[in-house]
Amino acid sequence: MSGIFIRFIRRLIISIQEILPKRVLSKLVQKVAESETRIVKNTLIKLAIAYFKININEAISPNISSYKTFNHFFTRQLRDGVRPIDERQNSVCSPADGTITQFGVINSTEIMQAKNINYSLKKLTQDTDMTNRYINGNFFTIYLSPKDYHRVHIPFKAKIVSHHFVPGELYSVNKNSVDHISEIYNKNERLICEFISKDLGYFSVIFIGAFLVSGIETVWKCHHDYEKTKGRRIDLSGTQMEFEKGEELGTFKYGSTIILLFQNNKIAPLEKFHSSGNNIQVGKRITTTTDSTSV
Numbered sequence: 001m002s003g004i005f006i007r008f009i010r011r012l013i014i015s016i017q018e019i020l021p022k023r024v025l026s027k028l029v030q031k032v033a034e035s036e037t038r039i040v041k042n043t044l045i046k047l048a049i050a051y052f053k054i055n056i057n058e059a060i061s062p063n064i065s066s067y068k069t070f071n072h073f074f075t076r077q078l079r080d081g082v083r084p085i086d087e088r089q090n091s092v093c094s095p096a097d098g099t100i101t102q103f104g105v106i107n108s109t110e111i112m113q114a115k116n117i118n119y120s121l122k123k124l125t126q127d128t129d130m131t132n133r134y135i136n137g138n139f140f141t142i143y144l145s146p147k148d149y150h151r152v153h154i155p156f157k158a159k160i161v162s163h164h165f166v167p168g169e170l171y172s173v174n175k176n177s178v179d180h181i182s183e184i185y186n187k188n189e190r191l192i193c194e195f196i197s198k199d200l201g202y203f204s205v206i207f208i209g210a211f212l213v214s215g216i217e218t219v220w221k222c223h224h225d226y227e228k229t230k231g232r233r234i235d236l237s238g239t240q241m242e243f244e245k246g247e248e249l250g251t252f253k254y255g256s257t258i259i260l261l262f263q264n265n266k267i268a269p270l271e272k273f274h275s276s277g278n279n280i281q282v283g284k285r286i287t288t289t290t291d292s293t294s295v
Contacts, residue, residue, distance in 0.1 A: 052147035085246030085283040158195035164233040165226040208257040218250035
């Protein structure tokens with residue numbers, strides 16, 4: 001009976017999400033999260049630290065009064081050395097703190113979302129050429145919970161090729177939603193960032209928006225604002241922007257998900273490194289390039 005009740009509650013939560021004005025509520029949360037009113041932002045920060053068990057001592061500033069807003073706290077920088085980057089040349093590193101919820105081979109153009117649920121690579125990328133590059137390639141899905149560090153870093157040295165902001169819904173991407181809402185990553189808004197590297201070829205870092213996520217920011221947004229070119233893939237190869245492994249790419253202003261895409265035969269067999277459900281941190285090795293001679 002208890003199992004039936006739990007399943008009912010989970011389904012009910014999904015149904016409520018369908019009718020909620022998700023974007024309106026997310027905008028409202030954004031306004032509160034950007035409040036500079038001392039009592040508001042300090043109370044929110046204290047509640048977040050206590051409820052999510054956030055290790056504030058990892059931050060550059062452990063003093064909550066030093067943060068202008070709750071979002072400023074949520075996207076806090078960490079002290080040097082707290083997230084060391086695996087400097088071995090063959091190492092491909094995690095771009096974020098979080099949980100690896102799925103990983104594996106892209107089955108032609110189908111990616112595993114959850115048990116018995118796949119989603120379309122073509123719908124995810126919204127680009128035929130890009131889809132063709134990743135057929136039978138590899139993927140990682142990394143979920144960032146509210147307790148996690150919310151800056152995203154590049155997993156391998158590379159140059160940026162393009163970005164593409166795809167408007168969409170703002171469903172929660174917690175486990176219950178991912179297990180029950182088909183094609184959830186294709187339904188939600190997302191920022192697709194593609195890179196090219198000598199050893200990895202093309203690879204992509206995809207920021208998935210979600211319920212209450214009040215913004216995705218990139219370090220290049222001030223020069224190339226993806227929000228002004230919604231729905232279009234923008235070629236950035238002419239900018240010659242190059243990132244060293246572990247360099248920051250951007251931030252989430254709440255918990256969400258990162259999807260990594262790699263081309264076929266560019267990374268080592270994933271089973272050597274991780275099983276899904278593993279917690280991971282920025283800079284930790286998640287795989288290696290296929291031409292690696294050492295592990």
